[in-house]
Amino acid sequence: MTADRWVSVSSARAVAGDSAGTAAATARAVEEARAGRPAALLLVMARWDLDLRAVARGAQEAAGGAVVAGTSTTTTFAGRADAPADVVVTALGGPGLEARAAASTAADPFARGAEVAAACRGAERAHATHVLLPAGTDGQQQAVVRGAYSELGPGVPIVGGGSDGDLVAFRSWQLLGGQVLENALVGVTIATDRPLGVGAAHGLHRVGDPLVVTDSDGLTVRALDGRPALDVYLERLSALLGEDCAAASLAPGRLAALGYAHPLGLVRRRREEVRTVTGTDPVARTLSFVSEVPLGSLVHVMAGDEEQMVAGAGEACEQAVAALEGADPVGMVVFSCVARRELLSSTGHVREARSALTAAATDDVVLSYSCGEIARVSGAAGCHNQTVVALAL
Template structure:
């Protein structure tokens, strides 16, 4: 006989020499784990942590990534490792990795998506993706996924983070990768629910994207995009460096008008102070209307709670075993230290006390229907019944 479905979460601080072992011990509450999902601060030694986790689990299928902060039931961390384990009856899992992703982002997405073909037949499925957000336009990865799966399989996940936006890591099995896409196709006998909300609001008049290419915006309203962006913030004279621009951009994303309702958020990742363009994590198409966005702790917390409520409601009344949270690092300075703690408490309350695991990302993935499903400065929640 098999065992009842279960989900466990463990967390260990990086100051502990056996952090990977301790986090795995907390997650592996039973012996028949089907999948481990690992979120690890780059401040730790990823190869050592990964080796410790695999030694403890005996080689359970594993995906993971580096973070800009970790989320666990005890709160958020910045130098820790978090492990979530799924196990028991009613799950089937296949994992895959594609590297180097930046050479052909669509092909990388398609390669990982094909792992779903090995799943046992189950009524509920999801593809969980963890990507290198610095590899290029993340929408291209999702276009590759769509080419393989169409719109019938929901997607969730996020872009790996790091303290400095220079290099991120992805984990697959016993490998520490970079410039990669890793994924886990999960089949489940019980429902899986997805919620996605951002909580940002429009400021001022719309701006027309008059010149762009890929994830770079060259002109807004016919003028250099960086100049227009800084003028709207009243910072045209004061902002003269990437560091100053990064601080402004964390709390002032661009909102891309969307005919289906809530705006898609585009994180401003930097600017070129020579040609006066803006770089975003994902594509901002030419001729689109964009808005400067802003938020406050209340609006961002409301969105987090709403995302969790949506994810739990999608379970159709089944109680969640736990939830995965993919939250943009740009929401953290708006929430503040206390707001972050309150948000995690509210997510756990919404899920009936079920454990939460996750990380702070460079971009979020959530597609319930449609073609793409890439987001910035948003909270995405996956609930597992």
């Protein structure tokens, strides 16, 4: 705790199908996090197969007037826990902090981001940070960020993560107050008297020469360097791995695993943004993505082992703390990626979460695995895959 703000993280166990028990467990987690204090914001992350209406009801009933916002997840670590929690509540409060939240179900993703950002205006504080919790499966996060940016302008950092959920059915859920929305957007503006800190890093490294995206509609890349994208990509993997990676010689599961292990790095002017290869078409010879890879982009094939990825998580958290301009953090909210979850071992998951504890020097830390990560500090872009994004408070 500092004089102007405090953060407290609490977790609860819940059982799918037990609505009353889930509501009660969530309420207890809220009460433990608040500890009798008036909170400005309760950020709730809950396992998607629970009764999320019960989660929202339990949180709202115990909120004591705080804004309640949240998202569905599959894997969330709280504090020093060695295993994921079912429901995690992060409470924020103090005289130097206030929060406003809104939701949108607009069909157009740009309008969704703009609507939420505009609705969250109004707090008169020196600094603001906008947290976005969008649907994680629709491939529209960059448009959502651009919409929010159109209202917020360059001076407001944007951070967040796409909701994890039923990835087979492409469904995820967002919470606002006592309401549960499906495949929508919830945004929260945290207004403060001194800045919050944002960091982003992945720990992966470039392999080989760069490639130019010569045919793309954004989410489907048809050509790299003027040739079928899948052919070029698999040739690069064959050279890297020393094995035949032609599509005809690979089992579908192996090809999917290679796409996770070797994403593309999209070169931006100030940074590099990772793009996970989420699908391939052996007939059209294309690569598919859930975050856009624009026509004309320069990209690299990426690689990295567990040690490098865990180090990248630590770097993101350290960046976030450094952005506090010398103030000690009182807590941290971290978004990692579901693709990283698949690549890391169980001990790697815990080490990634512990990197935030080390950087923040507090147990009031939460790490949730998301479908796409958001960190916009400069420029209008800011969508990432296989990246750790940290918000230091």
